[in-house]
Amino acid sequence: MTLSIPGSSSKVTLLPKDARSLAGGLPPAAPGTLFVLGVNGGMSVAPDAGFRVVFGRNDPAVHVCVGADDPHVSREHGYITYERSGWVVDNVGRMPICFPGPRLLLSGHREHLPVAYTPLFIVGPRREHLLEVRVAGRASTNPASAYELNTIDPDAHSLSPVEKLVLVCLSQRYLRSDPQPQPLTWGQVASELAEVRPTEEWGVRRLGHVVGKVRRRLSPITPGLLEEEVPPPVGNALNHNLITALLVSGTLTPADLALLEG
Template identity: 60%
Template sequence: MASKVSILPKDIGSLSGGLPSAAPGTLFVLGPSGGMSVAPDADFPLTFGRNEPDVHVCVGMGDECVSRCQGLITYARSRWTLSNTGKRPIRFPGSRLVLKGDQAELATGYTPLFIVSPRQEHLLEIRIASVAPPPAAAVGTDAASHACRHRTSDGDTRDLAPEEKLVLICLAQRYLRNDPQPQPLTWSQVAYELTDLNPTDPWSPKRAAHVVAKVRRRLSSEAAITGLLGDDVPSPVGNALNHNLIADLLLTTTITKADLRLLGE
């Protein structure tokens, strides 16, 4: 059993960027505090939820709206199946929801799941190995650089100019750092951090907001993404527009934890 079930450390990086060597069908599950890998023949039902001592992978810690044991992943008939055993819905990329008591088959490859809570959504990364990744994708001290070279996604990544990506990584850094209650940075915070990165190119809050607004308008028009414009969201709008944008960029793996290197990390 020990060789078929392994612990994934917290600092492994996003599963969107690559995997350690693994047999086809191996399940990888990653939350903010780490995760696990399970071979398909391990006969090991994997649980996840907010109560760390009682589940294999913790997600939603500190959010009492997330169930102590929110879900279960099992292997049978040559497939991995997700079961929602908790109160909150589990969202697949897009709008598909798995409600309490329902099940859904997990596809080979990378699937970001979101535990839907009233105040936020908690990311749980899933990846099922298909074929052995190239040696360069092995997880280790250079995982961030490998992730950039070997990023895969079930959906199309969004095209971003270098300046746009830098601003969005700064705006979304709390999400990328697995903050338990992530929110976009304020425009003043974004401007301060970007100016601190390169004092010869000072940023103002208005300049940062203009860059992001341009991306939202473009993706709303070209990619038909809803929830990015003021008319799409009922008042009060608050951070909803930027949150919806960040959620799309995470779902499509346009931005990943590895991109925090752009902020000098």
């Protein structure tokens, strides 16, 4: 069965496959408008459209496709509906949906979406699949200016050149889209940076200090970056959470890998 789009095109609009990431901003939209983007495009839905957005891997039978080639993702994995309290996502699939933080939305559970950009990951045993969601805030007074904002990322965090170099090296497996990325070890980072910038000292203690300083600076606005916030064993969790936050905010992008070319 192929799902249909309501007749009111002004309230439900399709987003093309090549639509830019929702992390970079939105075109002019009424407050409360929902934007959902997957691998093959997506849609925007006005809060009063009375429309339920269905997502999953069965591309012909859902509104937004995610994990099309991964059988661990359910054919109809979840849906997003508008209620009086706002937009709500329901997980009806087998695998959990990971919210930033991270918070897991288990099968049969539901969660309210904030008026913000929210990257959702369907977590499988081998891969994670991104579903971008964003709820528009207050309307822009200058639509033309709002459209221009799509070319920048207002949520990016400020990093010094040394911080960015170290973090790009630490997170390069994520930036290269490895199927099961993990942060590099401090020893691996030290070895690589010694080749990239051999005239500088890249000891393990310095690397830990640089990354720890960024984690502490972002911890007031990003949970999961301090040791007391993560249940033991901590392992790579702190660096993983930091890298995820930097990727989600657009602070680090695959283009930054050029820094490792020396």
